[in-house]
Amino acid sequence: MNFKMDNRMQLLVLFTLAAALITIAQSIITTGVVYLMSDFSVSSTQAQWSYSAFLLVVGVMIPLSAFISRRFSARTIFLFALSVFLLGSIICYFSNSLLVLIFGRVLQAIGNGIVMPYVQILLLRIIPEEKWQTYMGLYGLVVAIAPVIGSFAGGFVITYYGWRALFSFFAISTIVLLVLGLIFVRDDSPTENYPLDYLSVLLSVLGCGGVMLGFTNVADYGFAHYFVILPIVVGILALIFFVRRQSKLEKPLINISILKNKYFSVGTVFICILYFALNGCTAVVPIFIQGIAYNSAIFSASVLFPGGLLIIAFNFIGPLLTNRIGIKKVLIMGCILSIVGFATMMFYTQDSSFEFMMITQSIRYIGVGLALMPATTWALSMESDKVEDGTAVNNTLRQIFAAIGSSMVVVIVAVLAGGAIDHNSASVIAFNQTSLILLVLHIIMLILAILYIDDKDKIENQKLG
Template structure:
């Protein structure tokens, strides 16, 4: 049940990108404003993930399942009936809260309940499911948007969430241990301000350029706040998130690689549909079809990547991934309406 719920909320993350041009038209907003329906989702998920340690210790599996899906359902309903971009973003924020709770919790639940010798198998299977869900969702989303409009995406999420809630009554057991784990509110505030500042600054680049105070000031505030957040975690007996693992240089380098490549991937996910539909004047179906091969390759390399790592080592795999990414991003610099 948790994996089904994770698949659903994962689909919601990027499926809206194929409808950004339609949002721009319906709400009379710019591409920078419309993409906040996507960026706000990612921001909230990023803020919620550090809370996973507190949530997983404080609440039972059943409570987490129902709370995350109910708030996701509420967000989906708000999105469906939204009359402005602001209302849509509020709905997307609620969807993201549900996503940010349940996604990391499933991994924690697997590690708690599955024997250690089977971790790799189950985590790999879970990763494959999470990789497949947004690919299929984005592809089908293009067809739904073209034929029925972007609001019908949220009717799908509403109906699916209700079905999962009903099934959860019968199949989700309330047998996980809980403890009185403290929540450091100052850390939560610092993480929100830090993440929001950096994302707001980089989002404003499209409208103001790199040298404008609306870009520089939020980024500086975000960086300073995150530095304070990191220092505070080292002083707490039970931190919001344990950052001591970053002292391992291999984990640190790997995390930096993932952050950079994931940022580039999400940027392309948001920009390409706008380019293909708003500049090259193609349909949402065409846009979804263009993104599909890349999505399928992500699924394939979720399997191939670990096998290559075991065979030739992580360093070569990282270098290969970066080189291939650079070639792909460089090619996109020369896209025109006729591409």
């Protein structure tokens, strides 16, 4: 690295601010799903595409992150990503149909898929490894604050001003960041003439996109429909060819060989399950509160807001605790708290009080906050000399599972409810049963933490021994 530390930290701050804004855009639309259903006369599963499509496109973009970070300067990445995000925000604001809205969300997601992994790569490049947990905690703190406050404020904005006001906020904020980027982001980040294998790009798009599209189509067509089976089959075959091709390339799009590291793989599996459940709940809990229990968007946002504040705090506390007591104990605590949270969700009813739902969701969020950043940083530290590839693999897989989770959890509730989520007892029971399924997934995570995850120095000593 031949550019000054103050320049690098300046870059990191601006990219983190951009990541915070983009993170708000990812999930804030879930608060307005019920309003989208009404305005565009669509079902809950169709309206949910405004969220699922965002996650799907991010999952498709992230495999390119290692190439982008090596090939282009920070200035180019910053200005291009935010310009695309701005265009998407404007299209969403003026959309007159769900399809146009989804197209705007796709453009927003392209910006997200470029910025989010690059911030992480930038941080891991310039911060010494022994400080990764602390700085990843700070990064998680900033990025977590934005969507939580955004979702809470979004409930009020949607109720009083409509969902389009959200996108006017994104447009104005992005313009401000672009101006700051033009002034402060310089072309002094290191680049290399890294080749882009177009066939690998095509295979990754077909693979990631096919798998996620197939699972999200389950909501509308059921598990046996060719709109579900065909994309999944195409996606799996494309991913198989993608993996085989990477092993033959001198400079692959993604260095898949890092998955041979058992600990990196275990950490990635842990994170994938965590994101599946987290994004599934992000989608389905507001639907339960508003669509099944018939409460307002403000009520829904207020239930989730305290937990959101806690996940912010524990996004920072988790890494600090990891430095003090070790990764294993922190992840075990996180899993246990999440299990308690899902266990209490099995007792939700249409008459559940605000206080009960708020407290139980807060418990779940503490568990997530404890585990999220420590698990991510730990997995990447297992391949600390390959941060670009590790970030690409880790982020791609977790985003695929996040997209699948955001749709599949809603689908599971709908299927268990008899085909549709509504204001009835069948939907309540279905939500309770789905909570049990998510609880079991967290038990699997707990087992992984107990059996395989430990501090890096202990693992290295075991290898030497």
